[in-house]
Amino acid sequence: MKIAIVGTGYVGLVSGTCFAEMGTEVFCVDVDTKKIENLNNGIMPIYEPGLEEMVNRNKKAGRLQFTTDLTECLNEVEVVFSAVGTPPDEDGSADLKYVLEVARTVGRNMTKYLLLVTKSTVPVGTAKKVRQTIQEELDKRGLDIPFDVASNPEFLKEGAAIKDFMSPDRIVVGVESERAQELMTRLYRPFLLNNFRVIFMDVPSAEMTKYAANAMLATRISFMNDIANLCEIVGADVNMIRKGIGTDDRIGHRFLYAGCGYGGSCFPKDVKALIKTANKSGYPMRILQAVEDVNDEQKSILFRKLEKQFGGQLQGRRIAIWGLAFKPETDDMREAPSLVIIDKLLKAGCDVRAYDPVAMDESRRRIGDIIYYAKDIYDAVVDADALLLITEWKEFRMPSWTAVHKLMANPLVIDGRNIYDIKEMEEYGFEYHCIGR
Ligand SMILES: NC(=O)C1=CN([C@@H]2O[C@H](COP(=O)(O)OP(=O)(O)OC[C@H]3O[C@@H](n4cnc5c(N)ncnc54)[C@H](O)[C@@H]3O)[C@@H](O)[C@H]2O)C=CC1
Numbered sequence: 001m002k003i004a005i006v007g008t009g010y011v012g013l014v015s016g017t018c019f020a021e022m023g024t025e026v027f028c029v030d031v032d033t034k035k036i037e038n039l040n041n042g043i044m045p046i047y048e049p050g051l052e053e054m055v056n057r058n059k060k061a062g063r064l065q066f067t068t069d070l071t072e073c074l075n076e077v078e079v080v081f082s083a084v085g086t087p088p089d090e091d092g093s094a095d096l097k098y099v100l101e102v103a104r105t106v107g108r109n110m111t112k113y114l115l116l117v118t119k120s121t122v123p124v125g126t127a128k129k130v131r132q133t134i135q136e137e138l139d140k141r142g143l144d145i146p147f148d149v150a151s152n153p154e155f156l157k158e159g160a161a162i163k164d165f166m167s168p169d170r171i172v173v174g175v176e177s178e179r180a181q182e183l184m185t186r187l188y189r190p191f192l193l194n195n196f197r198v199i200f201m202d203v204p205s206a207e208m209t210k211y212a213a214n215a216m217l218a219t220r221i222s223f224m225n226d227i228a229n230l231c232e233i234v235g236a237d238v239n240m241i242r243k244g245i246g247t248d249d250r251i252g253h254r255f256l257y258a259g260c261g262y263g264g265s266c267f268p269k270d271v272k273a274l275i276k277t278a279n280k281s282g283y284p285m286r287i288l289q290a291v292e293d294v295n296d297e298q299k300s301i302l303f304r305k306l307e308k309q310f311g312g313q314l315q316g317r318r319i320a321i322w323g324l325a326f327k328p329e330t331d332d333m334r335e336a337p338s339l340v341i342i343d344k345l346l347k348a349g350c351d352v353r354a355y356d357p358v359a360m361d362e363s364r365r366r367i368g369d370i371i372y373y374a375k376d377i378y379d380a381v382v383d384a385d386a387l388l389l390i391t392e393w394k395e396f397r398m399p400s401w402t403a404v405h406k407l408m409a410n411p412l413v414i415d416g417r418n419i420y421d422i423k424e425m426e427e428y429g430f431e432y433h434c435i436g437r
């Protein structure tokens, strides 16, 4: 089977590569010529564990091709996936211009039956707009070519994208015809040979499922952050609460980690978009509004703790930061708590020294050289008045605390991800603060 995936970002590149790994012939398409040129030269646009090797293997086997021209492969493929970006509009709703552009290109150039599947995260009603757009273009050409649209939201996590795509908990597919259902079944069967967990449903429900999933996960995190903040006031330990409630099957133990707020390209954007969709329909999403408010506050919590430690006097302090990416195993800094914290530190007159194992180039691209990029974790803490842990990369878990203590001007550690042991940190002579303990 031959397919095209339009949009070679996190989702498009990972999905395309994984489909190719299962034997499908895949054309990955992007308008970004530099990206495609790099991919053709084996240079990955993103850091994702296992991706480079898998891309190169499938390219070599001739199952994976990269192109800037969708029209070139349109008549060879049976299915076109749209995995282009859906960034927030000025008012927070999802901007569908790229999704509809893909539909337009398909409608203008198709010559035989095609199934256009939207993989991007899009609000309910988008498939209808995609269908209309293709139909309009066909009408302009005076052609009557059959086609289908489908919704197949993606649930992969950055940093574990290959694993999530290759062995998904489930696959959600919204379809309107048997032909589309049969094509999607053929495509996904290899991933779920022993336990076929494709959940077929109507298209609006599939579109909504994606937002509900992200909103639920974001809600759990904001809920735990709220509980953590209360724990600090009343003298309880949020880690104990997490274990205590997570063992209840009905609650489950994942996504209950309190911290310095959720970031990334999706939770913030999707929570906003769902609130917007609801508002447009005249329904206020009160819980989600609170989820967003709590998260916005939480991104400043390390800064507030720091301010408290220095009685509001931060001018001229040297602050070390471990972790810039919005989470470990990625170089993505979209909506990263580090950006909020760095901005506040610089405005308060601090001198910032940061280290991240992979996101420093991305940070340079975003904020330039307004902070010092350290060579390693130890270089970051030289003469620092405080160390802020923002991203829980593995290499931050067991540093030589003796060395860190010697290098710092003031032994203050504020841990935004609760990865250190309170007693041990005190034994090393640190003033240690964390979240909700
Ligand atoms: N990043 C993630 O972990 C996940 C993202 N999603 C959703 O998937 C969608 C894509 O997200 P990402 O992959 O992160 O975006 P991205 O920004 O990494 O990639 C999007 C790509 O689409 C390309 N593009 C835009 N218009 C195009 C066009 N007309 N033709 C060809 N290419 C075009 C861009 O050049 C870019 O390379 C979004 O809706 C997002 O919400 C869903 C699940 C996970």
Ligand SMILES: O=C(O)[C@H]1O[C@H](OP(=O)(O)OP(=O)(O)OC[C@H]2O[C@@H](n3ccc(=O)[nH]c3=O)[C@H](O)[C@@H]2O)[C@H](O)[C@@H](O)[C@@H]1O
Residues within 6 Å of the ligand: 121, 154, 155, 156, 157, 158, 159, 214, 217, 221, 254, 255, 256, 257, 258, 259, 260, 261, 262, 263, 264, 265, 266, 267, 326, 327
């Ligand atoms: O729609 C998407 O794009 C994706 O969004 C998230 O994936 P991702 O943003 O890659 O990363 P997560 O692992 O979910 O982490 C998001 C943020 O929440 C934070 N987080 C996560 C879990 C937790 O317990 N506590 C917590 O603060 C992380 O530090 C990070 O900043 C979802 O987990 C994916 O299922 C979804 O496909």
